[in-house]
Amino acid sequence: MAASFISAAEAISQVTDGSTVALSGFGLAGQPLHLIDALCDSGVSNLTIIANNAGNGETGLARLLGNKQVAKILCSFPRQQDSQIFDELYRSGKIELELVPQGTLAERIRAQGAGIGAFYTPTGVGTQLAIGKEVRTINGVDQVLEFATEVDVALVHGHIADQQGNVVYRKTARNFGPIMASAARYSVIEVSRVVPTGDLDPESIVTPSIFVNAVVECGVNHGK
Amino acid sequence: MASEPLTKSEIAKLVANDIPSGSYVNLGIGLPTLVSNFITPDSDIILHTENGMLGMGPEALGDEIDLELINAGKIPVTELLGASYFHQADSFAMIRGGHIDICVLGAFQVSLAGDLANWHAGDPNDIPSVGGAMDLASGAAKMFVMMTLFDKSGKSKLIKECTAPLTAVKCVNRIYSDMAIIEISAGGIEVLEVFGISEGELLDRIGMN
DSSP, X not given: OOOEEOOHHHHHTTOOTTOEEXXXXXXXXXXXXXXXXXXXXXXXXXXXXXXXXSOBTTBTHHHXXXXXOEEEEEESBXXXXXXXXXXXXXXXXXSEEEEOOHHHHHHHHHHHHHTOOEEXXXXXXXXXXXXXXXXXXXXXXXXXXXXXXXXXXXXXXXXXXXXXXXXXXXXXXXXXXXXXXXXXXXXXXXXXXXXOTTSSXXXXXXXXXXXXXXXXXXXXXXXX | OBSSOOOHHHHHHHHHXXXXXXXXXXXXXXXXXXXXXXXXXXXXXXXXXXXXXXXXXXXOOGGGOOTTSBOXXXXXXXXXXXXXXXXXXXXXXXXXXXXXXXXXXXXXEEETTOOEEOSOOSOTTSOOOOTTHHHHHHHSSEEEEEEOSBOTTSOBSEESSOOSOOSBSSOOOEEEESXXXXXXXXXXXXXXXXXXXXXXXXXXXXXXX
């Protein structure tokens, strides 16, 4: 199905109470702030969020958490200097945290998009994060079984899309965007602009349109 | 034996000097970041940052600052000629796949067998955060730890068994500290150099004598 070009509010209507939503971003770089604002405004609740961090300051994911719309978060690095909203929710037992090593988090998302149900990885063997998980010795290396993570909706910050729905990213804002777009049942990419099909070099496209359901042009550029 | 323990910068310089030309290197957040101050363009060392970049340059200043170009510590950085960007699954394929030649990480504790504890000080009130530490510790071809050898109360951070939660088992190859450089291998530990302390006293203080 070709990508549709719609508003943030229309795209967010795919998220319902209890949905699992993946948010791109490493800190604020690559966080889809425009789409998250629409998610905040929609008022949906009881969400499970997949993201590398647990919000910075008062905007984006931090605002969503502060709105009490999130029941659970899967992430690798919640604690930061400006994660005060998450810290408060976590310490008062108002949010569930599933802590996942960053590479395992990325691979669980990638595997989902690639149709792989689970994989073995050496990361985490012999640590608290492997407790209760199957460990197998493969080629002489102990590895822990990790499962792909289902994602209902991905909200991703891209840079430029063409009218076909192909997407390119900008610098380290790429981070989780491409794998989240491929993993979700419905993927929304916010971009600063949409260009005519043919204007992007096919060799440079990072997320091909097959992984994109909706593009939201928001004119925002979080870089320079 | 040097007469004084090393400063943090002096430790960083030693680490940088021991990284072979042409290496792909990941520097952890905190103390290891200082190593980049001693990597010059002609040392031909390529820095990897786990958030998706090879060819990372020095910290960005003034007009160079671009909030979409940051390092693993979320500090704005610059890109060098030959830089590349990639997504998180590729970034960690580089790490787990053994493509990173050397990783330098900070530590709370290292065991005599080379176990590393650096993600959780063990306080139940702390908010647990692991980031890429477990992937780096188990995946990099060589693991250097950079730390002070003793904590503020004078207790050795190199100990028989870690008491803080582990990041990875038997992963540390070498410790660069203010008081000694110590190699860790299957055969045990070997003190390569001491600073401001005799080897005998050092071994006493880490409980090896």
